[in-house]
Amino acid sequence: MLASAGFFFCVWRLIFAAGTRTISIDPPIPRGDATMATAPKLINAFTTPFFEAHLENAGTLNDELRTLFIEREQQGDKYRNPYMTPGKVGLFESDFDLFRWTEQPVQKLRSFCMDTIGHVIASLNGYDRGELARLEIINHTWFHITRKGGYTTYHNHPMASWSGVYCVDPGDAADDSSDSGILRFLDPRGMGNMFLDAGNSRLQQPFRVASLNFRLTPGRFIVFPSYLFHEVAPYQGAGTRITVAINSWVRERSATPDGQAR
Numbered sequence: 001m002l003a004s005a006g007f008f009f010c011v012w013r014l015i016f017a018a019g020t021r022t023i024s025i026d027p028p029i030p031r032g033d034a035t036m037a038t039a040p041k042l043i044n045a046f047t048t049p050f051f052e053a054h055l056e057n058a059g060t061l062n063d064e065l066r067t068l069f070i071e072r073e074q075q076g077d078k079y080r081n082p083y084m085t086p087g088k089v090g091l092f093e094s095d096f097d098l099f100r101w102t103e104q105p106v107q108k109l110r111s112f113c114m115d116t117i118g119h120v121i122a123s124l125n126g127y128d129r130g131e132l133a134r135l136e137i138i139n140h141t142w143f144h145i146t147r148k149g150g151y152t153t154y155h156n157h158p159m160a161s162w163s164g165v166y167c168v169d170p171g172d173a174a175d176d177s178s179d180s181g182i183l184r185f186l187d188p189r190g191m192g193n194m195f196l197d198a199g200n201s202r203l204q205q206p207f208r209v210a211s212l213n214f215r216l217t218p219g220r221f222i223v224f225p226s227y228l229f230h231e232v233a234p235y236q237g238a239g240t241r242i243t244v245a246i247n248s249w250v251r252e253r254s255a256t257p258d259g260q261a262r
């Protein structure tokens, strides 16, 4: 019994010492790879894919979309999302059927956006033409018109695989130090910065744990995994900030419709 108590006392002493003092007598000094016979192999895991596309010569199309969206906004509830979730302040959100509209500018945008998302899905999953032919991309799509002080708090998009944001009009140009209207993604590696010291505080990308910010420009289209939490920082411009948002998911073509196929 006494021997057993002594053993646990010693274990406790070791744990206590390790937890309260630096016990290494000869701490190693980082030497880089200059003295190493074989450099360790980097394994890059848990990568998060983002895609960026630009619609060429988007000026005329964006002008047409802006005119159309503001005209629809002025009709109030007719085109407003009746089930807008909390966390959206100072903005107009349309219903989710935007890509069902038959107006030519909307259909042009639909082609560009859904072709881009189709590329994302095909390339990352490695689908061949036969497999793609058996699939269809369903989407919910809407527009936002944001005015001075408007913002969207952090959220993600359950029940979708890929989401996207297309910029019709970023609003008034902000200087580079401002985060006005920034589209910000929160790093999903929640515990990745639980302990910071000189060993990890200067990690280079893609390993640094930090939010990822996009400053939108006309015609820029960002595609991202729908599970990522993101937000729009308060827009401080005097004009209108106009974006189109998309949620998409994929199913076999024979499935029962519950959304809009591309």
Ligand SMILES: [Fe+2]
Pocket: 155, 156, 157, 230, 245
């Ligand atoms: Fe969103």
